[in-house]
Amino acid sequence: MAERYAPEVLDHLVRPRNVGEIEANSGVGESGDTACGDVARFTVRIGDGLRLEEVRYRVYGCAACIACGSALAELAEGRDLVSAAAITKDDLLEALGGPLPPGKEHAVTLVLDALHKAFEDGWTRDYDALLADGGYVAPGSGSGKKTVVAAMSGGVDSAVTALLLREAGYNVVACTFRLHDAEPGSRSCCSPDTVLFARDTAHRMGLPHFTLNLKELFGRRVMRDFVGSYAKGSTPNPCVACNAHVKFHAAAYLADRLGYEKVATGHYARVGEGPSLARPEDETKDQTYVLWPMPKELLARTVFPLGEHRKTEVRAIAERNGLAVAYTPESQDICFIPSGNYRDFVGRKVEAAPGEIVAADGTVLGRHAGVANFTVGQRRGLGVSAKTPLYVREVRPETRQVVVGGREDLRTTEILVGATNWFLGVQEAAFVQIRYNGSAVACKVAATEREGVYRVVFEEPVYGVAPGQSAVFYTHDLDRVVGGGRVLRKES
Numbered sequence: 001m002a003e004r005y006a007p008e009v010l011d012h013l014v015r016p017r018n019v020g021e022i023e024a025n026s027g028v029g030e031s032g033d034t035a036c037g038d039v040a041r042f043t044v045r046i047g048d049g050l051r052l053e054e055v056r057y058r059v060y061g062c063a064a065c066i067a068c069g070s071a072l073a074e075l076a077e078g079r080d081l082v083s084a085a086a087i088t089k090d091d092l093l094e095a096l097g098g099p100l101p102p103g104k105e106h107a108v109t110l111v112l113d114a115l116h117k118a119f120e121d122g123w124t125r126d127y128d129a130l131l132a133d134g135g136y137v138a139p140g141s142g143s144g145k146k147t148v149v150a151a152m153s154g155g156v157d158s159a160v161t162a163l164l165l166r167e168a169g170y171n172v173v174a175c176t177f178r179l180h181d182a183e184p185g186s187r188s189c190c191s192p193d194t195v196l197f198a199r200d201t202a203h204r205m206g207l208p209h210f211t212l213n214l215k216e217l218f219g220r221r222v223m224r225d226f227v228g229s230y231a232k233g234s235t236p237n238p239c240v241a242c243n244a245h246v247k248f249h250a251a252a253y254l255a256d257r258l259g260y261e262k263v264a265t266g267h268y269a270r271v272g273e274g275p276s277l278a279r280p281e282d283e284t285k286d287q288t289y290v291l292w293p294m295p296k297e298l299l300a301r302t303v304f305p306l307g308e309h310r311k312t313e314v315r316a317i318a319e320r321n322g323l324a325v326a327y328t329p330e331s332q333d334i335c336f337i338p339s340g341n342y343r344d345f346v347g348r349k350v351e352a353a354p355g356e357i358v359a360a361d362g363t364v365l366g367r368h369a370g371v372a373n374f375t376v377g378q379r380r381g382l383g384v385s386a387k388t389p390l391y392v393r394e395v396r397p398e399t400r401q402v403v404v405g406g407r408e409d410l411r412t413t414e415i416l417v418g419a420t421n422w423f424l425g426v427q428e429a430a431f432v433q434i435r436y437n438g439s440a441v442a443c444k445v446a447a448t449e450r451e452g453v454y455r456v457v458f459e460e461p462v463y464g465v466a467p468g469q470s471a472v473f474y475t476h477d478l479d480r481v482v483g484g485g486r487v488l489r490k491e492s
């Protein structure tokens with residue numbers, strides 16, 4: 001650690017480069033806050049070929065921050081965007097003649113973050129197409145180069161994904177999505193600290209990194225749907241909604257803007273012929289169930305490197321390569337509810353309207369505070385006592401009734417499935433899986449007179465199937481996903 005500023009730092013202080021603000025800019029980024037005393041603001045102008053024509057900075061803070069801002073602006077200007085996104089803390093320190101004195105290292109993080117936020121702002125300004133209702137599905141650039149945008153959450157799976165792709169000879173750009181405002185102090189994938197951590201991880205691997213702000217899209221397509229589903233008496237799966245509308249579209253959007261061909265995530269799945277979705281090597285981590293709604297055009301340009309690996313190997317790869325993410329815990333079920341208490345989360349968003357708890361014959365057994373607290377198959381928290389265990393059979397939001405019954409009443413032998421997405425021909429569907437960790441049961445699938453709606457008859461009964469759940473169909477060898485859809489309400 002240096003005891004005093006290097007001559008290069010002093011030079012930047014005496015002759016600061018690129019100070020100012022670009023009026024007609026392509027992106028603005030600010031980091032720090034006046035409470036801690038240091039604020040850095042970068043403006044960038046991006047020209048043809050994604051070249052950083054101009055980079056300007058302003059810093060309100062200590063000498064180290066000012067010198068770092070000046071050095072970073074000078075380093076970045078004139079580069080192409082991808083190369084600027086790969087500038088590391090060490091690159092910046094090298095430009096400043098070596099390490100900063102103790103207590104000043106934060107300056108490097110501050111200015112890099114402000115520059116990256118300017119890039120983030122630039123992408124955000126331009127993605128009306130991404131926010132459009134149909135989502136963003138490009139045909140793939142097919143430039144012939146091995147190029148890939150790897151979605152990096154800050155966890156071990158996506159870090160190893162990027163590493164494996166780099167080792168396989170791809171030009172990799174890592175990107176992290178801000179999906180929601182993480183609850184303060186949480187280790188969620190979207191907390192500001194996690195974005196910094198993901199960027200740091202990418203940079204340590206020598207990879208450029210971008211952040212995309214997808215809060216609006218995620219709020220609209222995932223969180224609103226999540227809350228709305230409970231209020232409508234149906235059971236949502238936010239990971240499914242995110243894969244249907246957000247993650248892959250965003251990665252493909254960035255890939256298209258960069259002229260990159262492929263997109264990758266750290267999901268445990270394979271891309272089979274067709275293309276179709278195939279089960280991964282590690283059956284204990286199989287994520288094909290939540291990937292069914294991926295548009296086929298996007299699957300065609302997707303790589304899942306972890307499909308060939310077991311989780312234990314993935315951690316070992318991370319460890320061998322000295323990645324700090326090697327020991328990160330498994331991510332929680334729902335990324336925007338780190339506490340896991342989704343009833344509480346929904347309860348804060350939906351105005352509760354009380355109603356009746358009834359038996360199938362209409363007998364009133366009790367009262368409840370709101371239908372959003374119930375889901376089919378639920379046993380706990382009914383507030384009704386009976387000699388034999390009671391379960392929620394049905395939620396009727398229109399009459400605010402929750403219908404309960406015994407376990408046998410949950411027995412289901414047939415369902416209707418809509419909003420389907422098929423990778424292979426429907427006739428190949430031989431098994432269906434109704435829950436993420438459930439097992440697949442043999443079934444027969446037939447089209448109905450309603451377009452896009454299928455009748456699925458189970459060969460053995462399934463208990464507690466809720467409307468809104470995903471029904472995912474597999475081939476007779478159980479290896480490939482034929483397609484999937486959402487379970488419809490009986491009367492719909």
Ligand SMILES: Nc1ncnc2c1ncn2[C@@H]1O[C@H](COP(=O)(O)OP(=O)(O)OP(=O)(O)O)[C@@H](O)[C@H]1O
Pocket residue numbers: 150151152153154155156157158159175176177178179189190247264265266267330331335
């Ligand atoms: N906020 C995010 N930004 C970028 N990519 C993300 C984000 N969240 C998830 N992903 C991508 O989706 C993949 C699957 O997400 P999931 O939430 O299942 O995480 P995971 O299996 O715990 O993976 P990881 O260990 O990488 O966090 C991740 O591996 C990553 O590629």
